[in-house]
Amino acid sequence: MNLPSREAPDARPTKSPTKISAPVLRFGVIFLVLSLFSTLWSLASPLMSVPDEPAHTIKAAAVAHGQFLGTSGQTQGEELQVVVPKYIAETKSLTCFAFKVSVTADCSPGLNAADIEPVTAGTSAGNYNPLYYLVAGLPSRVLSGEPAIYAMRILSGLLCSLFLAAALFATTQSAHRRWPVVAAGIAATPMVLYLCGSINPNALEIVTTSAVFVNLCLVLENARDLSRVRFNIVVVGISAAVLANTRALSLLWLALAVLAALLMVPARDILLLAKDKLVLAMTGLMVLAAAGGLLWLRNANTLASLLGTPGTVTPEQAFGTMLERTFDIAASYVSQLGWLDTNGPTAVFYWWACLTGALMVSALSVGQWRPRLGFIVLAVAALIIPPVLQAQVVTDLGYIWQGRYLLPVIVPMLLAAGLALRSQTFPVTAFAKRVAAWAAGFTVAAHTAVFANALRRYGVGISTEANWGSMFGAVKWEPPLGWLPLTLAYLAVATLACALLHRHLFSDTLGDVHTDTRRGALNGADSPAPAQPRSVSSPALD
Template identity: 40%
Template sequence: MQKFITPSLAPVLRSSPTSGRRPSPMRVLLVAWLLFGLIGSVWSFASPLMSVPDEPAHAIKAAAVARGQLWGTSSGVQGAPLTVQVPGYIADLNNHVCFAQRSNVTADCATPIDASDRGWRTGKTSAGNYNPVYYGIVGMGSRGLSGEAAIYAMRLISAWMVSFFLAAIFCAASTLRRFHRPVIAASIALTPAVFFLTGSINPNALEIATAGAVFMSLCAIFEQSAGKIPISKLLLVIAALSGTLLAHTRPLSLLWLAIAAVSAVLCYGISTLIRTLAVRGFQVALLVVALSSLFALWWVVSAKSFDSLLAGAPIPAEDAAVAMLDKTVFFMVEYVGVLGWIDTLPPPAALYTWVLGFGAMLLLAYTARPVRGRWVMALLTLTVIVVPTALQAGSSEKLGWIWQGRYTLAMVVTLILAAGVSTRFRPYRITPWTKSMVRWGLVLGALAHAYVFLEGLRRYTIGIQGHTNWTEMFEPVWQPPGTWQVLALAYILLLLVAGVGLYRVLTTPQAPYHPVEAARASQQRP
C-alpha cells in the first residue's frame, strides 16, 4: 500500500530543488476560493432577485428543506409544481419575475419582498422532489432572516460553496507534472455563464463545479499514482467531497459523475486505475462517493425526480432529435453566457472570444500525442452532442421541448478541462513570445468577462432597447445593492487580480518534480 503524503512534505511541494518555485496546491486553493467567492458574490448582488432561470422554484425548495420538508406534495400530474409550506415572503417569490423573458423591462417592475410576511403559506415549486442535499445547505440562509436579506444569504451560501469547487479545479491542475495547459483550460472553461449561475440559487452551478473538480482531482491522483508518488490527502478530500456532492445536485448528475470518472481513467489508463485502487485513502474516498451515489440513485427513483419536468407542447421524437443536432453549435451562446431567463444574449465580441478559446483548446486536444489521449476527447464530445439529443428526443413526445444549453455545461467544462490534460505533453516553453501570448489572452478574457457583466447590468438598469443606450446607464431606472457602478468597479478589480495571479502561474518555469526526492534533497541541504 502507498502511504499518504505527510504534512512535513507540504513546504517542499511549493518548490522543486531544480526549478525554483511552483504554486503550492493549498495556496492555490485558498486564493482561488477567495477570488471566486468574491466574484460569485458580486454576481449575487448584480443580478436582481429571481432573475436566474427557475430561481423562485429553487429558493422555495431550499427554504422548505431547511424547515424539514424534504419533498413537497404532488398532485400526480406530470409537470405540475409540488406544494410546500414556507414563510409567506418565500411562497410569493413566483410573483417577482415580471421582467422574465422581457429584456426591455427593467428590474424595477418587481415589487419589494415583504420581510414582515413570515406566516406559513403554501408555496409552489417545480423542484419539489429534487434531491434535498444542495437545498438543505443553501436554505439555512433563510433561517433567522427574512425578506431580501434571506434571499441574498441563500445566494451567498451557494456562491461560496460553488466557488470552493471551482477553486479545487485549479488546485488539482496545479499539482500536475505539466500544469500549464490544464490551468489554461480551466481558465477558458469558466465562462461568464458559470459565474452568473454561481451567484444564484440554482444547483446547476454546483453541478458544473463539482463535475470539473471530480475530473481534475482524479487526473491529479492518477498522475501521482502512476509516478509512484504518495497521493496527496488534499486531492483525496477534494475527490471525495466533489463526487459526493455531484451525485446530489440534479437528477442527471449521476450520469455526469460516471462520465467524469471514466474520462479521467481514459487519460491515464486502466493500469493506473488498478494501481490507485490499492491505495487505502483512495479506497475510502471511493467508498464515500459510492455510498453517496447509491443514496442519490434511491432518491431519484423513489421521489420520481424526473416527474418535476415541466410539460409543453408535444414534439415528434425525430423532429426533436434533428432540432437538437442543429442547435449543437448554437448552444455555444448559452455556454458563454445567456443572462436572465434566457432573454439576454452575450455581446458578440465576448462570444467570439470563447469560440476562439474553445476552438484552440479542442484543436490542440484532437491532434494530441500520444494518440491514446484523444479517446477521452471522443467520449466527451459524443457526450455533449449525443446525450442531450437522446434525452430530448426520448421525452419530447410527452414533455415537449425541455433542453437548455446550461444543462450540458457540466460536461462542456469537463471537455475543455480534458483538452488541457490531453495536451499536457506538448512542449511549453517560457519565452518572451509565450509571455506576450499569455498577457494578451488574459486581457482578452478579462475584457470579455467584464463586457458580459456590464451587459447584464445594462439589461436590468435601463433595459435592452431598440437603440444603443449605454450612456443612459448613468440615469438608471433600477439600481442593485451598492449601485451598478460600485459593483462594476469591484468586478473589474477582481478580474485584474485574477489575471495577475494567472500570469504568474502560467509564466512559472515548468519542471517536473518528485515530492519524495524533493524532500530528501531538502534534508541534505546545509
C-alpha cells in the same frame, strides 16, 4: 554542593512562526477570487432573475425548515406544495421582467421582511434531492425578506466556489501544468460564474463534476505514489458524493467524469489504486452516495416534476433538430443570462469561440492517443446527449433542453483538452508572454462586458438603439451598492484573476515538457516513466 545548572533565558528553544505552505496559499487565493466573482454576481443580478430561481428558492427554504419533500397529486409537471415563510412564497411575483429585455427590474414589487408567517407555495423542484437546498436555505432560518435571499445566494456561491476552486487548484498540481491552467482559465466562462452566484443546483452540478474529473486525473497520474495526492483523493470522494445527490442527471455526469478519467491511463495503473485504504474508503463513499442518489430519484419520482408542453414532432425529428442546433445552444455555455433572454455582447462569443476552438483543435492534434481519449469521450457526449435526452421527452414535454444543462460536460471537456496537452511544449519566450498578456486583457474585458451588459439590461433595458449613456442618468434599477461600484469591483477581480494566471504560467519554478518523449501513464506510456518533478509540493494538501 552541586546545584543543577539553569539554562539562560535566551537558550530556551523557541517555536518558529507557522508558515502557510505554497499549495495551501494557492488554494486559498483561488477560492477567494472565485468567491468574489460569485458574490458580485449574487448582488448584481435582480432577485429571481436566474432561470427557475423562484422554484429553487422555495425548495431551499422548505428544506431548511424541515420539509424535504412536498405533496403532490402525482401528475406530470404538477408543482409540489410546500410550507414556507410568506416572503419566500412571494418570490414568484418578482419575475415581471422575465423574457422581456426592454423591461427593467424596477417593476418588481419587492419583498416585505415582516411577512414571515407560514404559507403554502408550489415549486417544480419540490421532489429534487434536498442536499444542496439544505445548505442554500440556511439563511432563511435567521434572516427574512430580501436580505435572506441575497444571503442564500452568497452562501450557495461560496459552496460552489469551494468545489470549483478544488477543480482549478488541481490543474496547478500536475507536474507539467501550464496547459491545464490555460484550459482552466478558458473553462471558467462568465456563464459558470454567473450561475455560481444564484440559487440553482445547476451550478453545484457543474463544479462538482469538474472537481471529480480533474482530481481523479491527478490521482491516476500519481498512481505509483499516492502519498502525493491524499488531499485530491478526498476531494474526489466528497465531490462525487455531493454530485450524486444534486440533480436528476447528476449520476450520468458522474459516470462520464469517472469514465473519461479512467480511459486516460493504462488499466494496470488503475489496479494500483485498489491497494490504497484511502482510495478504497473514498470509493465506498462514492458508491454509497450514488446508491442514495439513485434511491431518492426513484422514490421521489424526481423526473415527474419536469415542466413542458406536449409536442407534435416525433422523437426522430427532435433528435435531428437538436443535433442541428448543437452550435446554436453553445451560446449558453458562455453568456446567456436571465431567463434565457439576455445574451452577452457578440464580441464575447467570438472571443470564446477562438479560445475554445484553438484549445480543442490542439487537443485533437496530440500525437499519443491515450492523453486525448478523455477529451474525445466528453466531446462526443456533449454532441450526442442533448439530442438523445430531448428525443425521449419531446412527445410529453416538447422542447425543454437548455444549453446550461450541458455545462457539467462542457467544463470538464475543456479541462480534459488542457490535460491532453501536458506533453506539449509550452512557449515561454518574450513574445509568448506578450501574447498571453493580450489574451488575458481581452478575457478581462469580455468578463466585465458580460457583467456590465447584465446590469444595463436590468437598469435601463435593452432596445434596438445603444443606451449605455442612460446608465449615468436615467437608470431605473440599481443593485445593492450601485451598478458602477460593482462593475469596477468586478473589473478589479477579473484583472487580479488574469494577472495571477499569467504570473503562474510564466513562473520560472514550473516544470514543463520540452520534447515529445513518452513519459508516463497519462501520456500512454507502456514502460515506467522517468523521474518527474513532484506534482504536489507540500504534504499538507496531499
